[in-house]
Amino acid sequence: MTSTTPPEIAAHAESLIPKFQFTRLLNQDQAGRRISLLGTIESQPALLTAERAAFAIDNDHLMSFPTSLSTIKNLGANDIYHWFLASSRTSQDDTRSQPPDLKLNLIYPCTEQHIKKYSAQGLRMVTETPSIYASYIRPFMQQKREQGRLNWVFNILEGRTEQEDVIYREHGDEGFLLLPDLNWDRKTISSLHLLGLIERRDIWSVRDLKKTHVGWIKHMREKLLDATVKLYPDLEKDQLKLYVHYQPTYYHFHIHIVHVALEAGSTQATGKALGLENIISQLETLQGGDDAGMADVSLTYHLGEASELWEKIYLPLKEGREVVLS
Structure with a gap:
């Protein structure tokens, strides 16, 4: 874009930035991409906002x-x-x-499914009923687990990788661990993003949670919060939010722990993220005994049109065609 500012005014404006004398940071947002600085220019107060420019895509x-x-x-x-x-x-x-x-x-090396996941695509809202889950989604999850896509998770759980990053761990049938999410830069507290991984392998997603698990989930929630604020003492528990994804990226139950100031993008949006406290409340109020659980309710979420779930399951269901998972 060509500037229409007269040259003399533009030259004066451009001369101001080098004169800016920093006083203090006012704010950092957009997941650390934008900062607001207070300072002075020739003894007069000045406020400077800096944001990383968009990438050139030619x-x-x-x-x-x-x-x-x-x-x-x-x-x-x-x-x-x-x-x-x-x-x-x-x-x-x-x-x-x-x-x-x-x-x-x-x-590296990436798969065709990685390419689809990160490609621009239209979104669709779908409702997964208990029947659709049992008939199609659960078998789909089984296929994905058998394809070795959880190797990186098992590497962590079995102590082969990332052990130096583990913040907290409990072993046993209800064991779990806490470590930084790979999407966090590990230094910007306002964009903090940690991950809680469970050790047991029979809970693939939120769908496997039952009323009988409520005590364990509450214990895990408190321990994850305690460990986070202990490591980052400038944080308090009410500055953190915990959620799970459905559908998740991989089928091994895990909990996201993020700073409440972290800008809510698509991964925290309605149709993707379920608050952990809301899940606990829903489990506690479900009708039935201890075996009643999240497999018994309908869940609505969004899918990319290039995703396997849309192409193999929901589009055929929408068009009245046979669902073929193989």
Whole structure:
């Protein structure tokens, strides 16, 4: 976009930024992508907001993007998943050490399903009844678990990877552990994102939770909160929210623990995230004995049109066709 500002006014405006004298940070939001700074310019108060610019998406920029990164630091690796911090500032004239300004996740080698998941696509709202779950979704989950997609989870649970990152752990039939989510940069508290993984392997998703599990879920919730505020003493429990995904990305029950200030994107939206406290309340008020559970209720959520669940199950159901999972 070409500026219509007169040259003399533009030159004056551009001269102001180098004169900005920082006083204090006012706010950091957009998951750390935007900051608001208070300062002065020539003894007058000034407020400066800085936000990371959008990525250039023309092919020339995208082809050179990987080689334009510097100060790449690996934060962890597990199976096909790798995550890094990196700097995008690569000016030949600036030899100073630049702080990382990008969080990178690498999936290598990736599958066709990874490609579909991260591609732009339309969304559909679907209602999964207990009957649809039992007839189609549960067998679908079984298939995915048998394809080795949980290797990275089992690597953590069995002590082969990421043990240095484990914040808290309890062993046993109702054991679980807490560690940073791979999408967090591990330093920006306002975008804190941790993950609670259970040790038992018979609970694949929220659908497997029953009234008999309520005591265990409450215990796990309190321990996850206690461990988080102990490690990050500037946080209080009521600054954290816990939720689970349905449908989840992988079929091994896990709980997300995030800062309440973390901007709610699609992964925290209605149709994807279920608050843990709401799940507990729903289980407690379900009719029936201890075996009554989340498999007995209908759940509504959104799906991408390129997802396997939409293509293999919900689209055929919508069109009155036979569902073929193989």
